Amino acid sequence: MIRVLGPCVRVLLLVAAVLLPSAWPEGLARPDLVLLVVAAAGLLHRPQVGLLMGLAGGWLVDLVPPGAEPLGASALSYAAVGLCLGWVRRALVVSPLLPWVATAAAAAVVLGVRGVSAAAGVGRALLAELAWTWVVTMVLAVIVLPVLMSLERWMTRRGWA
Amino acid sequence: MNGVHRLTLVSLLLVGATAAALVVDLARPGLADPVRTTVSVAAAPAQRALSGWDDGELARLSAERNALAAEVDRLRERERDAVELDTLARSSTAAVLQRRLLPARVVAFAPASSPVGGRTVTLDVGSADGVLPDQTVVSVDGLVGRVLRVATESADVLLLGDAQVVVGVRFGADGALGDVQADTPPGLPARGHGELTLTAMGDSEITVGDEVTTLGSPDDIPYAAGIPLGTVTAVDPDRGQLGRTAVVTPHVDTDTLDLVAVVLREDA
Numbered sequence: 001m002i003r004v005l006g007p008c009v010r011v012l013l014l015v016a017a018v019l020l021p022s023a024w025p026e027g028l029a030r031p032d033l034v035l036l037v038v039a040a041a042g043l044l045h046r047p048q049v050g051l052l053m054g055l056a057g058g059w060l061v062d063l064v065p066p067g068a069e070p071l072g073a074s075a076l077s078y079a080a081v082g083l084c085l086g087w088v089r090r091a092l093v094v095s096p097l098l099p100w101v102a103t104a105a106a107a108a109v110v111l112g113v114r115g116v117s118a119a120a121g122v123g124r125a126l127l128a129e130l131a132w133t134w135v136v137t138m139v140l141a142v143i144v145l146p147v148l149m150s151l152e153r154w155m156t157r158r159g160w161a
Numbered sequence: 162m163n164g165v166h167r168l169t170l171v172s173l174l175l176v177g178a179t180a181a182a183l184v185v186d187l188a189r190p191g192l193a194d195p196v197r198t199t200v201s202v203a204a205a206p207a208q209r210a211l212s213g214w215d216d217g218e219l220a221r222l223s224a225e226r227n228a229l230a231a232e233v234d235r236l237r238e239r240e241r242d243a244v245e246l247d248t249l250a251r252s253s254t255a256a257v258l259q260r261r262l263l264p265a266r267v268v269a270f271a272p273a274s275s276p277v278g279g280r281t282v283t284l285d286v287g288s289a290d291g292v293l294p295d296q297t298v299v300s301v302d303g304l305v306g307r308v309l310r311v312a313t314e315s316a317d318v319l320l321l322g323d324a325q326v327v328v329g330v331r332f333g334a335d336g337a338l339g340d341v342q343a344d345t346p347p348g349l350p351a352r353g354h355g356e357l358t359l360t361a362m363g364d365s366e367i368t369v370g371d372e373v374t375t376l377g378s379p380d381d382i383p384y385a386a387g388i389p390l391g392t393v394t395a396v397d398p399d400r401g402q403l404g405r406t407a408v409v410t411p412h413v414d415t416d417t418l419d420l421v422a423v424v425l426r427e428d429a
Binding site: 018019020021022023026027029030032034035046048049051052055058059061062063064065066067068069070071072073074075076077079107110111113114117118122123124125126128129130133 | 165168169171172175176179180182183186187190193196197200201204205207208211212267268269270271272273274275276277278279280281282283309312315317318322323324343344354416417418419
């Protein structure tokens with residue numbers, strides 16, 4: 001029963017990550033908070049957990065207004081990133097900086113997919129916009145990622161996850 | 162079956178279900194609208210609360226200013242239409258005379274991380290306020306976009322500059338016809354941030370400084386007529402494209418939208 005608490009906390013974090021950009025000042029690039037929540041779980045647990053977190057986060061990105069189209073594309077994109085972070089997590093214990101670097105690469109992949117699809121004529125993406133989103137996300141990751149990873153470790157120690 | 166195998170199986174099933182949902186949504190785009198509407202209803206109060214961080218009085222005064230400025234636009238348009246009504250047989254002209262504006266606030270922007278880049282925002286008004294799909298959305302500066310989806314208390318707006326948006330327009334002193342879209346035809350210079358492409362119909366000349374306004378559609382769906390859209394800032398060289406093309410800088414900066422208005426019909 002207690003193991004349900006961890007997934008519940010993660011879902012609440014994902015919901016907050018999707019809704020909080022509404023409070024972000026207008027005119028500033030919005031950070032990808034969902035990616036940070038997915039990365040924190042993916043970097044500390046087995047790949048399946050990262051994948052499931054990515055799926056859940058991506059579905060929220062697709063569905064919470066104004067949402068994204070086509071339905072399920074964000075979910076698969078975040079799931080792939082969560083899975084990959086889970087795979088490489090054991091190689092990242094060498095330095096405390098490496099989780100941040102891995103998250104930076106993951107953010108670049110997620111935004112890169114958008115850029116590539118726009119270049120292929122599906123949707124529209126501006127390079128400057130993507131770059132600013134990445135920069136803001138990674139600046140915020142300096143503070144938020146360690147906090148989220150500490151929360152994940154705390155939940156693991158208590159047997160919640 | 163141990164825990165790891167069960168987790169792997171659940172993951173595979175959910176990925177399969179998501180892939181199936183993706184294929185279905187691509188094949189039948191409107192099929193998931195009830196799900197989106199349900200999520201909209203659930204998320205609207207939180208988004209409204211989170212976006213209302215600024216001073217309420219400022220918001221009220223800004224809304225009033227926007228509504229008044231839009232009213233001035235409307236009256237100018239009405240004056241011009243009254244003179245030309247006999248000669249203009251466009252049904253949209255009649256629609257111009259029946260505009261009513263519903264002030265609204267942008268409460269959420271499209272995520273920058275979705276694989277397919279779309280330019281949409283969510284407004285804090287919905288079907289309960291009389292908003293319907295495809296209605297025009299304006300701000301004090303001009304055209305913002307059109308309503309894409311409507312829930313009870315929120316509405317998603319497809320912004321000018323999205324790859325799906327093509328707007329019929331009039332430009333220049335003579336009101337020449339053309340269309341404005343985000344995509345740049347092959348062979349033309351790359352556009353800057355937010356810039357759009359105007360393609361003239363026929364042989365009409367385009368001049369830098371030409372004002373571009375919406376052409377309008379019957380019953381104002383999806384765009385009402387005479388709404389300022391942007392200004393021509395550069396004319397493209399002739400490289401064999403079908404019509405003359407030019408760069409249009411929109412009046413509205415869709416990155417900093419806050420207070421806008423939905424153009425309703427009097428009978429809405």
